[in-house]
Amino acid sequence: MIDLGFLLPLIGVVAWFVWWRRKKERMPRSLLWVCISTVFLAEVATIAGWWTAEVGRQPWLVWKVLRTDAGVSPTLTTGQVLLSLITFALLYALLLVLFLFLLDRKIKHGPEAPEEPHESDLPNTFREVFRSRSQGRASGELELEEDHVSG
Numbered sequence: 001m002i003d004l005g006f007l008l009p010l011i012g013v014v015a016w017f018v019w020w021r022r023k024k025e026r027m028p029r030s031l032l033w034v035c036i037s038t039v040f041l042a043e044v045a046t047i048a049g050w051w052t053a054e055v056g057r058q059p060w061l062v063w064k065v066l067r068t069d070a071g072v073s074p075t076l077t078t079g080q081v082l083l084s085l086i087t088f089a090l091l092y093a094l095l096l097v098l099f100l101f102l103l104d105r106k107i108k109h110g111p112e113a114p115e116e117p118h119e120s121d122l123p124n125t126f127r128e129v130f131r132s133r134s135q136g137r138a139s140g141e142l143e144l145e146e147d148h149v150s151g
Contacts, residue, residue, distance in 0.1 A: 001052060004045035008038055043096045
């Protein structure tokens with residue numbers, strides 16, 4: 001889990017750097033496959049972290065004070081523990097399948113179509129802002145507006 005935690009950002013930085021260097025060229029196909037694999041690797045890291053947290057508690061519950069055999073619940077059976085492990089593994093597998101299904105559907109749908117450009121009364125640049133103010137002063141529009149606001 002920790003290795004993947006360092007590997008995933010490294011893959012992102014490398015992919016960004018390659019993209020930055022090749023702005024108008026295509027990305028290498030192998031790097032795209034590595035980027036796609038990070039979706040699966042993130043899920044593997046999550047499961048590995050959970051598994052490590054659960055299994056890593058052995059063989060001591062409290063280091064050199066309380067051993068596992070002394071900390072076992074008398075009402076919990078081995079079958080119940082196995083069932084909970086299987087349930088969590090199936091739940092994570094279901095979440096992975098659902099995530100991949102939704103991701104695939106979103107990719108196949110593609111991006112939304114851009115909105116039609118429409119004329120706006122708002123200026124696009126600072127130059128237009130200052131130009132419109134100076135033109136307004138020259139024609140006396142600003143003074144009329146200020147009188148209207150104050151009056």
